[in-house]
Amino acid sequence: MTGPEPLALDAVVFARGLRTADGSRPALSGIDLDILPGEIFAIVGRGGSGKTALLEGLVGLRPLAADVLMVCGSDPRRFPLIVKHRIGVAPQRVAVERAMTVEEAVELFAALYQRPGRCAPVLETLNLLACRHEYVDRLPPDAQ
Numbered sequence: 001m002t003g004p005e006p007l008a009l010d011a012v013v014f015a016r017g018l019r020t021a022d023g024s025r026p027a028l029s030g031i032d033l034d035i036l037p038g039e040i041f042a043i044v045g046r047g048g049s050g051k052t053a054l055l056e057g058l059v060g061l062r063p064l065a066a067d068v069l070m071v072c073g074s075d076p077r078r079f080p081l082i083v084k085h086r087i088g089v090a091p092q093r094v095a096v097e098r099a100m101t102v103e104e105a106v107e108l109f110a111a112l113y114q115r116p117g118r119c120a121p122v123l124e125t126l127n128l129l130a131c132r133h134e135y136v137d138r139l140p141p142d143a144q
Contacts, residue, residue, distance in 0.1 A: 010036065010037075011034050011035060011036055011037075011070065012035045012036065012037055012039075012071070012072060013033055013034070013035035013058060013070070013071050014033070014034055014035075014068065014069075014070045014071075015031060015032060015033040015034075015058075015066055015068065015069045015070075016032050016066060016067045016068040016069075017030055017031075017032070017065075017066050017067035017068070018030070018031035018032070018033065018054070018057075018064060018065075018066040018069065019031070019064070019065050019066065020050070020053055020057075020063075020064065020065070021057075021063040021064050021065035027048060027049055027050030027053055028050040028053055028054055028057075028064070031054070043055065057076070058071050058076060058083075058087075059071070059076060059080075059083055059084060059087055060076035060077070060079075060080025060081075060083050060084055061080075061112075063077070064076075064077065071083045071086075071087060072086035072087055073086075074086070081114060084112070084113045084114070085113065085115075099135070100135065100136055101132065101133050101134060101135055101136070102123070102128050102131055102132050102133070102134055102135075102136055102139070103119055103123065103132040103133065105136055106119045106122050106123060106128075107119050110122070
């Protein structure tokens with residue numbers, strides 16, 4: 001037996017009829033998603049199945065269409081900066097990171113969230129101040 005339908009205001013993520021909106025191959029179509037506070041969830045699927053499109057769309061980095069879409073109380077299609085300030089995404093790999101120093105990589109992600117100038121505290125928190133001028137791909141795998 002299932003519980004009552006979650007309300008959009010109760011959920012961290014509340015989506016109905018989620019689909020890709022950029023004219024690309026429709027990897028996402030008709031997705032309904034409820035993620036409540038404190039829940040742990042996973043997105044699994046084959047390559048090209050839309051996992052990245054879904055996550056990027058939920059944080060306002062990629063266009064999505066939906067009948068209803070709320071993330072942390074805001075619609076990322078209308079208010080992407082509000083959502084970006086409430087939720088963070090740290091991809092495992094970024095195509096340009098091989099040519100970046102640790103400090104440049106942190107600055108890049110700070111710029112994505114329009115929070116420049118916060119690099120030093122982040123590097124200090126992550127114990128990366130000593131290697132801030134090293135290239136990311138030269139770090140040990142557990143530090144990348």
